[in-house]
Amino acid sequence: xxxxxxxxxxxxxxxxxxxxxxxxxxxxxxxxxxxxxxxxxxxxxxxxxxxxxxxxxxxxxxxxxxxxxxxxxxxxxxxxxxxxxxxxxxxxxxxxxxxxxxxxxxxxxxxxxxxxxxxxxxxxxxxxxxxxxxxxxxxxxxxxxxxxxxxxxxxxxxxxxxxxxxxxxxxxxxxxxxxxxxxxxxxxxxxxxxxxxxxxxxxxxxxxxxxxxxxxxxxxxxxxxxxxxxxxxxxxxxxxxxxxxxxxxxxxxxxxxxxxxxxxxxxxxxxxxxxxxxxxxxxxxxxxxxxxxxxxxxxxxxxxxxxxxxxxxxxxxxxxxxxxxxxxxxxxxxxxxxxxxxxxxxxxxxxxxxxxxxxxxxxxxxxxxxxxxxxxxxxxxxxxxxxxxxxxxxxxxxxxxxxxxxxxxxxxxxxxxxxxxxxxxxxxxxxxxxxxxxxxxxxxxxxxxxxxxxxxxxxxxxxxxxxxxxxxxxxxxxxxxxxxxxxxxxxxxxxxxxxxxxxxxxxxxxxxxxxxxxxxxxxxxxxxxxxxxxxxxxxxxxxxxxxxxxxxxxxxxxxxxxxxxxxxxxxxxxxxxx
Amino acid sequence: xxxxxxxxxxxxxxxxxxxxxxxxxxxxxxxxxxxxxxxxxxxxxxxxxxxxxxxxxxxxxxxxxxxxxxxxxxxxxxxxxxxxxxxxxxxxxxxxxxxxxxxxxxxxxxxxxxxxxxxxxxxxxxxxxxxxxxxxxxxxxxxxxxxxxxxxxxxxxxxxxxxxxxxxxxxxxxxxxxxxxxxxxxxxxxxxxxxxxxxxxxxxxxxxxxxxxxxxxxxxxxxxxxxxxxxxxxxxxxxxxxxxxxxxxxxxxxxxxxxxxxxxxxxxxxxxxxxxxxxxxxxxxxxxxxxxxxxxxxxxxxxxxxxxxxxxxxxxxxxxxxxxxxxxx
Numbered sequence: 001x002x003x004x005x006x007x008x009x010x011x012x013x014x015x016x017x018x019x020x021x022x023x024x025x026x027x028x029x030x031x032x033x034x035x036x037x038x039x040x041x042x043x044x045x046x047x048x049x050x051x052x053x054x055x056x057x058x059x060x061x062x063x064x065x066x067x068x069x070x071x072x073x074x075x076x077x078x079x080x081x082x083x084x085x086x087x088x089x090x091x092x093x094x095x096x097x098x099x100x101x102x103x104x105x106x107x108x109x110x111x112x113x114x115x116x117x118x119x120x121x122x123x124x125x126x127x128x129x130x131x132x133x134x135x136x137x138x139x140x141x142x143x144x145x146x147x148x149x150x151x152x153x154x155x156x157x158x159x160x161x162x163x164x165x166x167x168x169x170x171x172x173x174x175x176x177x178x179x180x181x182x183x184x185x186x187x188x189x190x191x192x193x194x195x196x197x198x199x200x201x202x203x204x205x206x207x208x209x210x211x212x213x214x215x216x217x218x219x220x221x222x223x224x225x226x227x228x229x230x231x232x233x234x235x236x237x238x239x240x241x242x243x244x245x246x247x248x249x250x251x252x253x254x255x256x257x258x259x260x261x262x263x264x265x266x267x268x269x270x271x272x273x274x275x276x277x278x279x280x281x282x283x284x285x286x287x288x289x290x291x292x293x294x295x296x297x298x299x300x301x302x303x304x305x306x307x308x309x310x311x312x313x314x315x316x317x318x319x320x321x322x323x324x325x326x327x328x329x330x331x332x333x334x335x336x337x338x339x340x341x342x343x344x345x346x347x348x349x350x351x352x353x354x355x356x357x358x359x360x361x362x363x364x365x366x367x368x369x370x371x372x373x374x375x376x377x378x379x380x381x382x383x384x385x386x387x388x389x390x391x392x393x394x395x396x397x398x399x400x401x402x403x404x405x406x407x408x409x410x411x412x413x414x415x416x417x418x419x420x421x422x423x424x425x426x427x428x429x430x431x432x433x434x435x436x437x438x439x440x441x442x443x444x445x446x447x448x449x450x451x452x453x454x455x456x457x458x459x460x461x462x463x464x465x466x467x468x469x470x471x472x473x474x475x476x477x478x479x480x481x482x483x484x485x486x487x488x489x490x491x492x493x494x495x496x497x498x499x500x501x502x503x504x505x506x507x508x509x510x511x512x513x514x515x516x517x518x519x520x521x522x523x524x525x526x527x528x529x530x531x532x533x534x535x536x537x538x539x540x541x542x543x544x545x546x547x548x549x550x551x552x553x554x555x556x557x558x559x560x561x562x563x564x565x566x567x568x569x570x571x572x573x574x575x576x577x578x
Numbered sequence: 579x580x581x582x583x584x585x586x587x588x589x590x591x592x593x594x595x596x597x598x599x600x601x602x603x604x605x606x607x608x609x610x611x612x613x614x615x616x617x618x619x620x621x622x623x624x625x626x627x628x629x630x631x632x633x634x635x636x637x638x639x640x641x642x643x644x645x646x647x648x649x650x651x652x653x654x655x656x657x658x659x660x661x662x663x664x665x666x667x668x669x670x671x672x673x674x675x676x677x678x679x680x681x682x683x684x685x686x687x688x689x690x691x692x693x694x695x696x697x698x699x700x701x702x703x704x705x706x707x708x709x710x711x712x713x714x715x716x717x718x719x720x721x722x723x724x725x726x727x728x729x730x731x732x733x734x735x736x737x738x739x740x741x742x743x744x745x746x747x748x749x750x751x752x753x754x755x756x757x758x759x760x761x762x763x764x765x766x767x768x769x770x771x772x773x774x775x776x777x778x779x780x781x782x783x784x785x786x787x788x789x790x791x792x793x794x795x796x797x798x799x800x801x802x803x804x805x806x807x808x809x810x811x812x813x814x815x816x817x818x819x820x821x822x823x824x825x826x827x828x829x830x831x832x833x834x835x836x837x838x839x840x841x842x843x844x845x846x847x848x849x850x851x852x853x854x855x856x857x858x859x860x861x862x863x864x865x866x867x868x869x870x871x872x873x874x875x876x877x878x879x880x881x882x883x884x885x886x887x888x889x890x891x892x893x894x895x896x897x898x899x900x901x902x903x904x905x906x907x
Contacts, residue, residue, distance in 0.1 A: 186798075204823075204824075204830040204859045293802070294744065294758065297758055297782075299756070299758040299782040299800075303798075303823075303824065304823075305800065305823055306830050306857050306861075307800075307802070307823040307831035307833050307857070308821065308823075309831075309857065309861075309863070310833055310863065328863070328882075330861075331643075335641055335643075338641050339639060339641055341637045344637050366629045367628055369629070369634055370628060370629065370630050373630050373635060376635050376637060377635065391628075393628055
């Protein structure tokens, strides 16, 4: 019997309720979809260890678990699977996993990996150019578009990467720009420089970190009638986890929404409206400096319009403020948000949600308090927060192929399920494994929706209005299949001619079915690609050897046989699950 | 730590804290079990102990800006105000119209389709992204009207110039021209016996040609300025509304409404009526008390309702022109 779950109905806030609903729905969907994907994997992984007939020794179980855990942490913290050397080290000594994971956490690149996971929350990476490219000339529209969308996340990444206090997210007097943005942004980006770097604005905009980025407002545009309310909700949702759109509204159904005067009156006098707008509209009043008279004009959007800050007097008449505290300008808003406990608690909730890959809910309360404490104790450094979540027993629960992975004492309600690679992780994983990346016009095709590949691969989002949910889909299988073929072909071609092959064993061209070295190579590939230990005499190894043998017999080509073998392995669902 | 069947007050508050539903308590808390260093992933059997002992630490950061800069002194505000007046006096719409004429008609090759010419309500319109045989580049769309000779109520319109669109033109030599927005100028004779210049400059405009050195199209200023100038036989009037930003100097931006000056006898040409607010580079807005009954070009300025001093400026350029309202430098 599992531990008793204490439920406390009065504590259920809207977000928690939403989380419960979402979680329930997600779990139903996932249980259906994943069932098909993992059926074979679970069967394979069960093998001797999980079928109960021949329990593996405890030490072997610990090795299995440590290997899987290392793979999960590597994918979460770095976006790709561990090296074979790291996996072998953990296989030899399961206690080595802690130091290796700490190394992943401390390593350069953590910041962007962390920020990229939040793309589904921030929803700033854009999918398409929603402007007339002839009317609004840019030298390289797609590159600029990508950079626009990344800018806010790059600020988050900079904070995470450099162990800056999380409050810098809304207080910094800098942004992060690359050489594409530098052509359009008024910043001190150095002439001749390339790549993302911290820069300062030169157009006199307030120092308010991500609240002063162009990218945030390019993504969250507004109109005069909307009066920045959508922006205010985006800021509220992203930074304090309060989404006004989650509220149930019982307003006047006869209100003519085309009658602006009537709408304005309702916003001030109708109780159903006032409930939200009393706090939303003052936040919205801060953003008029980013209001654009000419929609989608790069000149309008790249430069801060200080002269428009007082437009709240004209449109709405509600003065800037944050939950009753008046303010002047975005700097004040940054200070108000940074001082609000909800800002910190939301960061904690987001971090846990991203790393557990599920919404937070009531059963997480105690753990969230622990993570919050670690975050504050760590000087509001995101690495300290992430380290706390990694220590959370729920993090290690639900490892692929493990029937016994629920830690003793862990509330089953807290246990997340299998994780599935997000589109960006899939692209990076394949690149790290094979050197192959599907790039078109400077864009990572799998990680964007230039050709719809991100959506097809199963990452629903970042779309315009929904948070990211990653789910197994039929089209995802097709994307994986195509990528597997291309990546396998690329790496085999390169490795067979290389003295230091990337993925294939040295001397792969001369290996034949029956060679012990062939079986050993396939054991290594299982470990590398799936974070899964198999024995050299595992039936799956036999199957792969047979596949290699048959293809070579048919074609007379070792290269084709290796390509077929790797294609099969790279399109295995186990590559996606961790 | 075993789970309580019912949350204790401390735990309940901790829970509420995590939900953002109550203020942080003041007591300093003890720490979560487990150090802040190693990830300790292997400790899978510690689930039951993964709770905070003691009270959560209050979140009470000291974030206020330590030394906010002092408000601008009167001299700095006066300097900014004078720069604003000088800029408005130099904001000749025809500078941009001339730039457009030079760039479009100087480099367009519509016979060879660059840019493709169209028509909009009987007016010429181009929309294209192309490069001419000579190497000039056209991007965007633009409509240009140069007309006149009609009657509009009490006004006999002499000339009407309108450039609108979002376009850039780059000459083969690399001279850049940008027209993002509208520049509109109507010159008309009023039946009352005076001449009128009215219109607006709204958007972001650039012309890097050396011949435009020193003019407003070579400054980074972004405008939304509406103007009305009148030339009477013995006096001039000016009225300005709007806002602009990216001024140089201590004042970054300004917004104004109903700024009115008149050099007529008995009126005031030294100081306008209307409202005027100036924003410094630190984000503070100063309000000028114009039209205080003393026509001396000086006004009290205040920040958040607190008077800080008096600033004076020379507004005379807006009403002492002879035949054209703007300075053409």
